[in-house]
Amino acid sequence: MSLVAEAFVSQIAGKVPFIHVGNQVVSELGPIVQFVKAKGHSLSDGLDEVQKAEMKAYMELVNNMLLTAELYLQWCDEATVGEITHARYGSPYPWPLNHILAYQKQWEIKRKMKAIGWGKKTLDQVLEDVDQCCQALSQRLGTQPYFFNKQPTELDALVFGHLYTILTTQLTNDELSEKVKNYSNLLAFCRRIEQHYFEDRGKGRLS
Amino acid sequence: MAAPLELSCWGGGWGLPSVHSESLVVMAYAKFSGAPLKVNVIDNTWRGSRGDVPILTTEDNVVSQPAKILNFLRKQKYNADYELSAKQGADTLAYIALLEEKLLPAVLHTFWVESDNYFTVTKPWFASQIPFPLSLILPGRMSRGALNRILLTRGQPPLYHLREVEAQIYRDAKECLNLLSNRLGTSQFFFGNTPSTLDAYVFGFLAPLYKVRFPKIQLQEHLKQLSNLCRFCDDILSSYFRISLGDG
Numbered sequence: 001m002s003l004v005a006e007a008f009v010s011q012i013a014g015k016v017p018f019i020h021v022g023n024q025v026v027s028e029l030g031p032i033v034q035f036v037k038a039k040g041h042s043l044s045d046g047l048d049e050v051q052k053a054e055m056k057a058y059m060e061l062v063n064n065m066l067l068t069a070e071l072y073l074q075w076c077d078e079a080t081v082g083e084i085t086h087a088r089y090g091s092p093y094p095w096p097l098n099h100i101l102a103y104q105k106q107w108e109i110k111r112k113m114k115a116i117g118w119g120k121k122t123l124d125q126v127l128e129d130v131d132q133c134c135q136a137l138s139q140r141l142g143t144q145p146y147f148f149n150k151q152p153t154e155l156d157a158l159v160f161g162h163l164y165t166i167l168t169t170q171l172t173n174d175e176l177s178e179k180v181k182n183y184s185n186l187l188a189f190c191r192r193i194e195q196h197y198f199e200d201r202g203k204g205r206l207s
Numbered sequence: 208m209a210a211p212l213e214l215s216c217w218g219g220g221w222g223l224p225s226v227h228s229e230s231l232v233v234m235a236y237a238k239f240s241g242a243p244l245k246v247n248v249i250d251n252t253w254r255g256s257r258g259d260v261p262i263l264t265t266e267d268n269v270v271s272q273p274a275k276i277l278n279f280l281r282k283q284k285y286n287a288d289y290e291l292s293a294k295q296g297a298d299t300l301a302y303i304a305l306l307e308e309k310l311l312p313a314v315l316h317t318f319w320v321e322s323d324n325y326f327t328v329t330k331p332w333f334a335s336q337i338p339f340p341l342s343l344i345l346p347g348r349m350s351r352g353a354l355n356r357i358l359l360t361r362g363q364p365p366l367y368h369l370r371e372v373e374a375q376i377y378r379d380a381k382e383c384l385n386l387l388s389n390r391l392g393t394s395q396f397f398f399g400n401t402p403s404t405l406d407a408y409v410f411g412f413l414a415p416l417y418k419v420r421f422p423k424i425q426l427q428e429h430l431k432q433l434s435n436l437c438r439f440c441d442d443i444l445s446s447y448f449r450i451s452l453g454d455g
Contacts, residue, residue: 053386057301064304115356117272136297
């Protein structure tokens with residue numbers, strides 16, 4: 001069981017570039033979960049129906065708030081876009097394709113933000129939403145080692161993936177990672193998973 | 208003396224105080240928290256054209272979007288959640304996210320995208336509430352907005368066509384309804400004996416789906432099989448809204 005969990009979590013956190021981790025946390029989670037289920041294991045097998053409902057609800061919360069906030073910061077915050085995202089996204093391509101694709105992606109993301117009502121949000125409001133989400137996660141985690149006590153589930157992997165990304169990626173401002181750092185149990189949660197599953201890969205990046 | 212709180216929202220029908228989910232969420236929350244709202248139903252004299260409803264107006268503020276309106280009411284000390292524990296507050300946020308991601312796309316589709324429903328029920332109803340020529344423009348705009356939202360949030364690889372997206376969003380919605388039913392069980396409300404924010408949201412999303420008479424009703428049929436959710440809606444209607452059934 002722990003091998004599966006390790007493979008699961010490491011698949012997610014193994015990707016380093018911010019943009020791709022952000023997208024791939026979600027897109028790779030699905031196929032991996034299906035794969036694990038097909039092998040006869042599911043990380044959430046030990047949960048009862050109400051707990052499974054709660055787990056799904058919290059996963060949506062993470063997608064709804066954290067993932068959207070990450071996308072907002074990458075693509076709608078002008079400072080970050082100008083200094084980091086634009087260049088990184090376009091880097092595999094020659095001029096002028098690099099600019100065109102980056103602008104197109106930005107336009108797509110902005111459209112999506114508008115459709116879900118985030119179009120008019122300021123950076124401060126987004127940070128407040130992230131704070132609210134972290135607060136909810138922190139309260140749900142409490143003093144337990146994982147969200148559903150002793151065993152990690154899909155939710156733990158998803159939360160770890162996002163928080164790890166936020167904490168270890170360099171952006172123009174540190175406000176996003178500062179928000180997460182305010183919650184000591186979330187920080188401890190990330191460190192614990194990093195140490196438990198990645199200690200053989202060298203020094204941890206969360207110190 | 209608090210400044211008068213006025214809410215502009217879409218009106219009611221089919222036994223509901225409003226047929227618009229977001230308006231209903233705010234109205235329910237106001238009832239639960241005791242906020243004295245003066246409800247202004249949109250009618251032929253309405254001049255706003257943005258469709259950004261519900262809107263709360265006070266002497267110096269204009270607040271839109273249910274989440275912001277509820278936050279505003281809480282700051283004014285109309286708080287339906289004061290008895291909740293920290294964990295229950297966290298659960299509320301999570302379940303609301305679940306509703307918005309898994310249930311809302313299918314509700315939007317049922318009302319605004321499914322052609323039979325839209326052309327025979329939704330469009331005529333909304334058009335009848337507002338003055339000409341807005342009645343020609345706004346329903347179409349709301350319909351396009353709904354489709355947009357569905358495709359932008361759910362139409363991602365590997366699902367490219369509306370038909371595949373449709374199948375997926377209805378599957379998700381049915382699963383979400385099942386989860387809600389499991390979570391509610393035999394309780395009267397989601398957290399104990401008094402209704403809170405989560406109850407307002409669930410009621411707001413479910414009641415129109417439950418009560419409005421549509422030609423294409425697959426999601427409605429599914430909901431009607433979950434008797435505790437139907438009982439939940441009926442209880443709130445009879446306790447807080449005292450509307451006589453058989454309207455509209």
